[in-house]
Structure formats: structure tokens, C-alpha cells
Amino acid sequence: MQKLDQQTLNFTDEHIANIAAMFPHCVTEVEDENGTLKKAIDFDLLKQELSANIVEGSKERYRIDWPGKRASLVSANTPITKTLRPAVEESVNFDTTENLYIEGDNLEALKLLQESYLGAIKMIYIDPPYNTGKDFVYKDNFTRSKEEELEASGQVDEEGGRLVANLESNGRFHSDWLSMMYPRLRLARNLLKDDGVIFISIDDNEVHNLRKICDEIFGENNLIAQICHKARASISNDKIISSNHNHILFYAKTIEKVFANRKKIGLDPDLSGFSNPDNDKRGPWKVAPVDGPGGEKKGNPYYEFLGVEGYFRYSKKTMEEKYKDGLIIKTANGLQQKYFLSQAEQSRKTDTTWWDNAGLTSTATRQLQKLMDGKSFDTPKPVELIHRMLKLMTFDDRSNAIVLDFFSGSASTAHATLQLNAEDGGNRKFIMVQLPEETDEKSEAYKAGYQTIAEIGKERIRRAGKKIVEENADKEGIEDLDIGFRVLKIDESNMKDIYFTPDAVDRASLFDTVDHIKEDRTPEDLLFGVLVDWGVDLTLPIRRETIHEKTVFFVGHDDLTACFDEDLDVEFIKELAGRDAMRVVFKESGFKDDETKINAEQIFTQLSPGTDLRVI
Numbered sequence: 001m002q003k004l005d006q007q008t009l010n011f012t013d014e015h016i017a018n019i020a021a022m023f024p025h026c027v028t029e030v031e032d033e034n035g036t037l038k039k040a041i042d043f044d045l046l047k048q049e050l051s052a053n054i055v056e057g058s059k060e061r062y063r064i065d066w067p068g069k070r071a072s073l074v075s076a077n078t079p080i081t082k083t084l085r086p087a088v089e090e091s092v093n094f095d096t097t098e099n100l101y102i103e104g105d106n107l108e109a110l111k112l113l114q115e116s117y118l119g120a121i122k123m124i125y126i127d128p129p130y131n132t133g134k135d136f137v138y139k140d141n142f143t144r145s146k147e148e149e150l151e152a153s154g155q156v157d158e159e160g161g162r163l164v165a166n167l168e169s170n171g172r173f174h175s176d177w178l179s180m181m182y183p184r185l186r187l188a189r190n191l192l193k194d195d196g197v198i199f200i201s202i203d204d205n206e207v208h209n210l211r212k213i214c215d216e217i218f219g220e221n222n223l224i225a226q227i228c229h230k231a232r233a234s235i236s237n238d239k240i241i242s243s244n245h246n247h248i249l250f251y252a253k254t255i256e257k258v259f260a261n262r263k264k265i266g267l268d269p270d271l272s273g274f275s276n277p278d279n280d281k282r283g284p285w286k287v288a289p290v291d292g293p294g295g296e297k298k299g300n301p302y303y304e305f306l307g308v309e310g311y312f313r314y315s316k317k318t319m320e321e322k323y324k325d326g327l328i329i330k331t332a333n334g335l336q337q338k339y340f341l342s343q344a345e346q347s348r349k350t351d352t353t354w355w356d357n358a359g360l361t362s363t364a365t366r367q368l369q370k371l372m373d374g375k376s377f378d379t380p381k382p383v384e385l386i387h388r389m390l391k392l393m394t395f396d397d398r399s400n401a402i403v404l405d406f407f408s409g410s411a412s413t414a415h416a417t418l419q420l421n422a423e424d425g426g427n428r429k430f431i432m433v434q435l436p437e438e439t440d441e442k443s444e445a446y447k448a449g450y451q452t453i454a455e456i457g458k459e460r461i462r463r464a465g466k467k468i469v470e471e472n473a474d475k476e477g478i479e480d481l482d483i484g485f486r487v488l489k490i491d492e493s494n495m496k497d498i499y500f501t502p503d504a505v506d507r508a509s510l511f512d513t514v515d516h517i518k519e520d521r522t523p524e525d526l527l528f529g530v531l532v533d534w535g536v537d538l539t540l541p542i543r544r545e546t547i548h549e550k551t552v553f554f555v556g557h558d559d560l561t562a563c564f565d566e567d568l569d570v571e572f573i574k575e576l577a578g579r580d581a582m583r584v585v586f587k588e589s590g591f592k593d594d595e596t597k598i599n600a601e602q603i604f605t606q607l608s609p610g611t612d613l614r615v616i
Contacts, residue, residue, distance in 0.1 A: 008111040011077035064212040068179040076183030083529040084488040093484030098539040104490025106406040110187035115535030122401035124198040131177040133168035195257040266395025274341040288339035359384030376445040377410040386416035398426030408432035411457035415464040577607040588615040
């Protein structure tokens with residue numbers, strides 16, 4: 001009976017499989033350090049296949065590089081054996097909600113999400129550390145020893161903590177920040193749908209480097225826009241030029257897919273300035289240009305029309321047709337054409353300057369302070385900003401779009417998602433990821449009882465959901481709004497170390513192998529470990545049922561059935577096989593005896609041959 005391996009995807013193996021599909025003769029076998037044969041790439045053969053387009057050695061090429069880049073790539077590809085443990089008491093509507101709040105390191109979270117949400121995310125928004133010398137960067141040292149980490153990065157805290165201050169005096173100031181961002185963005189791209197997009201807030205400190213690594217990861221042709229967002233209304237008196245903006249890098253996974261069938265965007269159009277002074281039967285209008293900007297260089301024709309000579313954006317024949325149709329008028333600014341309100345309503349566009357319509361940090365701070373009954377978080381992102389992104393890119397997928405924020409902070413993204421769902425009746429789902437970073441003991445948040453930023457985010461979602469329902473009490477269907485979320489916490493594997501290294505067992509530890517599962521783990525812990533490992537949607541409804549005095553979990557609509565009780569007998573196995581589930585999992589030590597374990601496979605083969613049967 002096959003075991004679940006209880007670890008995340010090994011992307012090196014995935015890449016080898018992809019190369020093997022294209023160049024099967026380049027795949028060979030080599031022995032690993034234990035003498036076991038494994039697949040490998042014959043790089044000499046692969047280079048022969050690509051010989052006309054290979055750059056290697058010291059030959060110059062266009063790329064971004066930094067000390068630690070190679071290690072950060074290894075960090076992205078290396079599997080981990082972590083798991084997600086449910087925290088029901090911290091959740092809202094745990095059994096039925098389709099929203100997730102994951103507490104833990106976001107690199108580990110992104111790895112744990114790979115199988116369940118590969119190619120499933122419609123939109124990602126993140127507001128990462130800006131690398132100002134005053135904030136923190138993650139130290140991803142779980143793939144290297146402490147000595148290797150010190151050598152690679154030049155610094156690590158004495159406790160091996162995930163967060164350390166990235167001071168400007170650090171000789172690897174930019175490199176450490178890039179090494180933090182690079183693997184996370186690589187993994188994030190895997191999660192996006194083909195028509196998915198990512199928005200990244202950043203300031204002037206790293207926007208140039210961030211754009212370069214995004215060009216490498218997403219492809220520079222997939223840059224949709226670099227948006228300029230007005231973050232502050234005030235001007236600093238101590239600076240000659242006071243910065244009051246942030247940048248938002250806006251990339252598609254595949255830009256052709258994003259705009260393939262999209263004739264408009266979800267933002268409401270600007271309908272100001274329209275009137276009907278001549279009672280045109282086509283309705284209100286305003287003037288729009290007909291001149292050809294760029295002149296001859298852009299291929300615009302040059303001619304005289306109605307006494308005006310110059311470059312036009314239309315041919316003379318087209319201009320004559322428009323004039324006969326009453327669309328061309330002569331104004332003090334030359335020739336112009338009528339642009340009707342009816343056209344504007346169907347042609348929704350936006351620009352790259354989100355200046356007066358996307359919220360300010362100061363306003364967001366006041367709004368959050370009011371919601372939380374006191375100051376709890378510095379510089380939260382405006383709900384209006386993320387609301388605008390959601391309207392822009394999820395309006396045509398509002399019933400099932402999944403939105404991810406893996407630098408969740410105060411959970412503005414979750415708040416904006418709930419707000420927009422209440423407005424347009426959508427059912428967008430969110431996944432928030434936040435490290436339980438400790439709050440300063442001197443801060444108002446700590447004094448209010450919030451010991452970590454994750455606690456602030458969870459409470460913010462609880463309060464926002466309740467407030468949104470109250471404010472929309474008279475709206476039809478508001479009772480169906482999903483304001484819940486499942487809290488899942490990243491932790492060490494449910495399995496003892498011997499589960500992953502069975503060859504290391506010795507006589508002294510032989511009795512420990514009777515059950516590979518750690519003693520402190522609940523059946524719910526084991527269930528979510530299985531969901532992660534098997535790539536099952538982590539928000540499917542969960543139902544518990546007692547069968548032959550055993551607790552059985554039914555996930556989704558026959559998506560997975562699990563029982564982690566002891567002394568499972570043949571009658572129980574037959575009952576479960578008769579349910580015809582897609583997947584079934586037991587504890588390997590849960591069978592009454594070895595004979596029952598052997599018979600279990602035969603029973604499922606006979607009664608439910610389509611079931612994928614596994615053990616842990």
C-alpha cells in the first residue's frame with residue numbers, strides 16, 4: 001500500500017521531468033550518496049541540442065546577478081517536510097468557509113500551497129519590506145547550516161531567527177533583500193492561473209532591482225504597467241523634494257491570456273464632462289482628438305481638411321465619412337470628433353497614475369484605528385487601493401477568483417475582498433499568509449493584547465466581516481457572504497524523523513517505528529497534512545461521521561475520506577470502500593493486524609477500483 005511522502009514538491013525533479021519530456025535521450029541515471037539510482041540530466045547532450053543558443057562561462061550577457069542568487073534558487077527548489085495544523089478556535093466558520101489565514105514563514109507557506117493551488121490563483125497582491133534599512137528581511141536558513149548561512153549572507157541572528165534587520169551598513173544590503181524576494185516570487189508565479197496577475201507595492205529603494213528580477217521570473221513582455229500610487233498627501237518640510245508616492249509593479253503570468261477576451265476592465269469609467277448642446281440623437285458627448293500624434297514617424301497621413309492642414313490619425317476618406325455622419329466638428333483647438341457617453345460606458349480603461357482615487361496611508365491608518373478601537377499597525381495599505389486592483393482584474397471572475405497575499409500584514413487584502421464581495425455579490429476567496437512577527441512591547445498594539453502581527457490580522461478580518469454584514473443588513477443575499485476564514489499554522493511535520501529516513505533505524509529505536517506519527521498530533525492535524533501532501537483544496541467542507549465506532553472525515557464531495565483511528569477491521573474497511581471515494585487514507589499502524597492491512601487493498605480493488613488508497 002503506497003505511502004504519502006509528507007513533503008512538498010521537489011522542483012528539481014519537476015524540472016528534470018519537463019526536460020525529459022522534450023529531450024528524453026538527455027536523461028540518464030546516476031547513484032546518489034546512498035548508492036540509490038536516480039534520474040539526472042546529461043548536460044553535455046542537452047548542450048548539443050541547444051548548441052546554437054548557449055551562453056556560458058564568462059561570456060557577456062544581459063542579466064541581473066548578486067551574491068547569494070544561486071543559493072536563493074536552491075532555496076526555492078528544495079522540498080520541506082513542514083505541515084499545516086488547523087487552529088479551529090482562532091477561525092471563523094471553520095467547517096464551511098472558503099478563506100484561509102496561514103500563520104508562518106511565507107516561503108514555507110508558498111511551498112506547502114504548490115500542489116493544492118498550482119495554477120489556481122487569479123490575483124496576488126503583496127506589500128513586501130521596502131528595504132529602507134529600518135525594516136526586516138527573512139533569513140531562509142533552513143536549507144543550510146548556520147556556518148553556511150553566515151558565509152553566504154554575512155549575518156544571522158544568534159537564535160537562528162527568520163527575521164533580522166537589514167541595515168544600510170550591511171555590505172550585502174541589496175543582495176540580502178533580493179535573495180529574500182527571488183525564491184518567493186518564483187514560487188508565486190507557479191500558483192498563478194494562466195490569466196492571473198500580480199501587483200507588488202514598492203518604493204524607490206528597490207523598485208529598479210525588483211523590476212529586474214520580475215522581468216526574469218515573469219518575463220519582461222509580461223509587464224502590464226508600473227503604476228504610481230499617491231501614498232501621502234503631506235509634504236516633508238525637511239526635504240527639498242519630498243517623496244509622497246509608491247510604485248506598484250503589475251505583471252501578468254501570460255499577458256496574452258489576460259487580455260485575450262477582455263474588451264473592458266472592472267473599474268467604473270470616468271463619465272464626467274459629457275453634454276448635448278446640439279441635441280444629437282446619439283446622446284451626450286464630449287470632444288476627442290483626431291490629430292495624429294507622432295506625425296510621419298508614426299505613419300499618420302498629412303493632408304488638409306476643412307481648412308486645417310496637418311497630420312491626422314485617420315485617412316482622408318475616413319475623415320470625410322465621419323464628417324458626413326456629423327462626428328467631426330471645428331473648434332478653437334482645431335478639428336475634433338464627438339465621443340459619446342454611450343461609448344464611454346462600454347470602454348473602461350485606467351492609467352498608470354493612481355493619484356486621487358486609491359486611498360492614502362494616513363486615511364488607512366485612521367480607518368484601521370477606528371475599526372480596532374486603537375492604533376494596532378503602522379502604515380497599513382489602503383483598502384481602497386486593493387479594492388481598485390480587485391475590481392480591475394477579478395470583475396469577470398467574481399464568483400470563484402482566489403486572491404493571495406503572502407505579506408499580509410494587517411490583512412487589508414482580506415478586508416478589501418470581503419468589501420467588494422458585499423458590493424457586487426461576488427464570492428472571491430482569499431488566502432492570507434503572515435509570519436507571527438512579535439510586536440514591540442512598547443507599542444499600542446502590544447498593550448492592547450496583540451503579541452504578534454498575525455493576531456492583529458486575524459482580529460481585523462473578524463471585525464471587518466462583522467462590520468460589513470451590519471452595514472449591508474438590508475442587502476439581499478448578505479447572509480450568504482462568506483466572512484469566515486480557516487486558520488492554519490505552519491509547524492514541523494506530523495511524522496517522526498524516522499518516517500523520512502527509514503534506513504537510519506537501529507535496534508534501540510525499533511519500537512519507535514511502530515507508529516511514525518508524533519504523539520501530540522490530533523486527527524485534524526493528520527487530515528490537513530494529508531490534504532497538503534495530496535494537493536487537495538484546503539477549503540473544501542469537512543464532515544465528520546461515526547462508522548463502526550470510528551471517526552471518519554469526509555472532505556468535499558467524495559474528494560477524500562480519512563480515518564486515523566486504531567483497530568480498523570475488515571467490516572469497517574468494506575463499509576468505507578462502499579462509499580466510492582476518490583481518495584482514502586488510513587494510518588499504517590491503524591489496522592487491526594497485518595492480515596487486515598493486506599486485505600484492505602483487495603477489498604478496495606473489488607468494491608471501489610477507482611479509489612486511490614494511501615497510508616501515512
